[in-house]
Amino acid sequence: MKYPDFDSFKEHKHGFVKWIKELEINSGEIQLHKHFVDFYPTLTKLIMKARVLDVNIDNVKHKLLSWTTKNDKICGWLCKYQDDYNKNLLLGESHKTLLHCIGGIRESFNGPEQSVVNAIVYECFTLNKHFMFIGSRCEIGLGSWQVYYEDMCLFEDKKPLDLSEFISFAEEANGDRTLYHIKTEGVLLFSHDHNFKFVETLQDQPELTLYHIKGITTFTDYVETLAQQWLDWVQ
Numbered sequence: 273m274k275y276p277d278f279d280s281f282k283e284h285k286h287g288f289v290k291w292i293k294e295l296e297i298n299s300g301e302i303q304l305h306k307h308f309v310d311f312y313p314t315l316t317k318l319i320m321k322a323r324v325l326d327v328n329i330d331n332v333k334h335k336l337l338s339w340t341t342k343n344d345k346i347c348g349w350l351c352k353y354q355d356d357y358n359k360n361l362l363l364g365e366s367h368k369t370l371l372h373c374i375g376g377i378r379e380s381f382n383g384p385e386q387s388v389v390n391a392i393v394y395e396c397f398t399l400n401k402h403f404m405f406i407g408s409r410c411e412i413g414l415g416s417w418q419v420y421y422e423d424m425c426l427f428e429d430k431k432p433l434d435l436s437e438f439i440s441f442a443e444e445a446n447g448d449r450t451l452y453h454i455k456t457e458g459v460l461l462f463s464h465d466h467n468f469k470f471v472e473t474l475q476d477q478p479e480l481t482l483y484h485i486k487g488i489t490t491f492t493d494y495v496e497t498l499a500q501q502w503l504d505w506v507q
Contacts, residue, residue, distance in 0.1 A: 273297075277323055277338035280346035284381035293330055300326035300335055308373045311366045311492055315499035319374065321506060322348075335375060339506035347382035347506065349398070351375035354407055361410055361439060364457045366492045376406030387501040392487045394470050397442070397450075397498040404442040411440050414462055417447060421462070424478040433474070433482060441491070450485075450494070457491040460484065 275297050282289045301324050309316045322337040327350070338348035353375040363371075370376075380398040387394050403409045413435040414421055425432040435451070438460065442450040448463040461471055461483040471483040488494050 275325060277346055277348060278325060278327065278336060280338070281336060281348060281350065281379075281381060285350075285379050288379055294328070295330075296328040298326045300324040302335065302337075302374060304373050305369075307369050311369055312495060312499065314496045314503060318499045318503045318506075321503075333375075334378065337374070339502070341382065341506055345382055347502075348380070349377045350379040352378040352406055361407070361412065362454045363407065363410070363439060364452060364454065364491055366457065366490075366495070367405065367439075367441065367452075370405055370495065371407055376409070377401070377404040378406060384501055384505040387504055389497050389500045389504075390487055392470055394497070394501065395468060396501050397494070398502075400445045402443045402445060409443070412436060413438055413440065413451075414449060415440060417449065417462065417464065420464060421481050424481050428478040430476055430478050433477065452491040452494075459488050459491060459494050 278297055302319060302322070304316055304319060318339075319337065322339055325336040325338070327334040327336050333353040335351045335353070336348055337351060338346055341347050351374050354371070377398065380401070383398050384396045385399055387396055398404065418435075422432050424430075437454045438451040439454060440449045440451045446465055448461065448466065450459065450461050452459050460474065462481060463471070463483060464480050468483075470486045472486060473479055474482040474484060485494070488497060
């Protein structure tokens, strides 16, 4: 059986697909429970527009969510589902709800590069990401970038922020990370190398370390803004 959406995914992500040893594809669907809809009304609108494939990659469950862009191209997200993600991490309720319903974004393709949401010009949040939201990839704090951060604070005589209650939930190819606070779900961006116009340096923190993202207060805000970026991109 032919699956044009997966063929488009392969075309854009051939470097990923070539490492697959076992592959099974079937038509699929997504069930969105009430908590998801309450947390994510914009994302719900986007998901309801999606074409869904169940994709089993090397015995790991995925769903390929695909849309048609306004210029008639196929775009989408490959979402990874996990029952065995690191439950030692105290993930926020809205994050766990996201993982339960659609999983975490392992790959995206042919999406927007820039978007305007609430009069703020963003680089699309999915651009150049290694992963987004996937439970097993999340970790506390900055991981391997912690030493860099502390050195920058020392160099500029700034007090390091305690990041032991922050979850790193998205990582860019250059190492930039997006984090949220376990209790408040407040979002910060760590970026050591950027030209973003939509961020503001965190007060009393060195340049090229921690930032606020304009228009984003919580994890839910971040996800909803991401959804709006894509909703504006597709038919």
